[in-house]
Amino acid sequence: DAGVTQSPTHLIKTRGQQVTLRCSPKSGHDTVSWYQQALGQGPQFIFQYYEEEERQRGNFPDRFSGHQFPNYSSELNVNALLLGDSALYLCASSLAVAGEGNQPQHFGDGTRLSIL
């Protein structure tokens, strides 16, 4: 049973560039969330996708955008990269179960993005 997979594992970009990160959810999951984790801190919620739509968004500028595909996989795009965007970007997946409240989110190992 494949867990959450993310690609690439590491990426180096320069200021002003654009980046796309990819995520395949755990088998059977239909909801994908993205988080940013700075060194020494807990993950911070960026946004969540369900049924190919952004359902929830955290306190991140619109330079951060995403997409979910019919097979539930997802992309995170960041435009006009800043030095402060250097972080570990984590994807988490879960299964939406009507009437049963929140379900556990399972994380991938992330993409380490470094901005020079």
Add this chain to the structure above:
Amino acid sequence: GESVGLHLPTLSVQEGDNSIINCAYSNSASDYFIWYKQESGKGPQFIIDIRSNMDKRQGQRVTVLLNKTVKHLSLQIAATQPGDSAVYFCAENFNNAGNMLTFGGGTRLMVKP
């Protein structure tokens, strides 16, 4: 692998002892809580969850306690092993926020052999 949590609070325990990791959560409306374990170079790994209609939940070697009166969550690990060494995060969610998790700052657990 990279280091997670360079300046986190640290709990150091002897192998075989029980560990208790504490977490204060922020939102009294939160109704779902999760504990995650994060090893260096890896993503957070789900340990156990608890809903606000419960005070205690047990898993394999782990117990989570929830005190809603003081907004406190704890994770107890029985017979701590070297493989338990990691950074532990609590996360909270309130249903009005969909499935958005808000994470605490984390605690580093070091197990001495």
